[in-house]
Amino acid sequence: MPTPHSIRESQPGDLTAIESFYPDAFPEEDLIPLVRELLADPAVALSLVADVNGQAVGHVIFTQCGVSGSTVNAALLGPLAVAPAHQGKGIGSAIVQEGLRHQRDAGVELVCVLGDPAYYGRFGFIRESSVAPPYPLPTEWDSAWQSQTLVDNAPSCSGKLSVPPQWQKPALWLP
Numbered sequence: 001m002p003t004p005h006s007i008r009e010s011q012p013g014d015l016t017a018i019e020s021f022y023p024d025a026f027p028e029e030d031l032i033p034l035v036r037e038l039l040a041d042p043a044v045a046l047s048l049v050a051d052v053n054g055q056a057v058g059h060v061i062f063t064q065c066g067v068s069g070s071t072v073n074a075a076l077l078g079p080l081a082v083a084p085a086h087q088g089k090g091i092g093s094a095i096v097q098e099g100l101r102h103q104r105d106a107g108v109e110l111v112c113v114l115g116d117p118a119y120y121g122r123f124g125f126i127r128e129s130s131v132a133p134p135y136p137l138p139t140e141w142d143s144a145w146q147s148q149t150l151v152d153n154a155p156s157c158s159g160k161l162s163v164p165p166q167w168q169k170p171a172l173w174l175p
């Protein structure tokens with residue numbers, strides 16, 4: 001049963017709620033420093049929350065990126081997290097779809113993501129083999145590096161995804 005919620009851009013006052021559910025959503029990885037750094041730079045990061053009764057219970061960031069040797073307007077989806085008590089109710093899907101809509105409206109042509117293809121496939125992401133991730137990934141993660149184009153007749157491009165400094169940390173790209 002879907003939970004009534006609204007999707008909106010995050011506000012500074014949402015940080016406490018966001019930080020409260022990240023450790024539950026990612027018990028083996030501390031992504032809070034990355035989230036803080038990205039939220040400090042609204043020029044590169046679109047941050048959306050799913051709001052239930054005034055409380056942020058889901059969160060996603062889309063970071064503006066480029067592709068080396070190309071003028072393509074690219075973005076990186078992640079992190080994405082939903083508070084465990086609210087998972088499985090359509091909130092993750094809603095926030096990703098709203099984020100993709102924002103990105104399309106903003107002229108983003110290509111969105112990349114590193115994540116489970118069994119989840120991201122439902123949004124139209126497919127394995128990406130022309131645009132490389134910023135750091136080499138373990139072979140077993142090949143299918144986890146995915147993308148989708150948001151425009152018709154998107155120019156084909158190849159190169160490496162160039163990410164802003166917040167993402168230029170090899171540990172973020174390792175198992």
Ligand SMILES: CC(C)(COP(=O)(O)OP(=O)(O)OC[C@H]1O[C@@H](n2cnc3c(N)ncnc32)[C@H](O)[C@@H]1OP(=O)(O)O)[C@@H](O)C(=O)NCCC(=O)NCCS
Pocket residue numbers: 025026080081082083086087088089090091092093094114115116118119
């Ligand atoms: C992944 C996550 C954001 C999904 O949010 P959600 O609100 O539960 O998602 P939805 O309700 O829209 O979709 C639920 C569906 O996704 C599936 N799903 C959730 N996580 C999945 C995963 N890692 N792989 C495959 N399917 C997954 C569920 O089984 C469910 O399937 P169904 O629709 O066939 O029943 C949430 O489970 C979460 O925060 N997980 C922990 C953090 C995480 O893994 N983030 C993604 C990092 S790449």
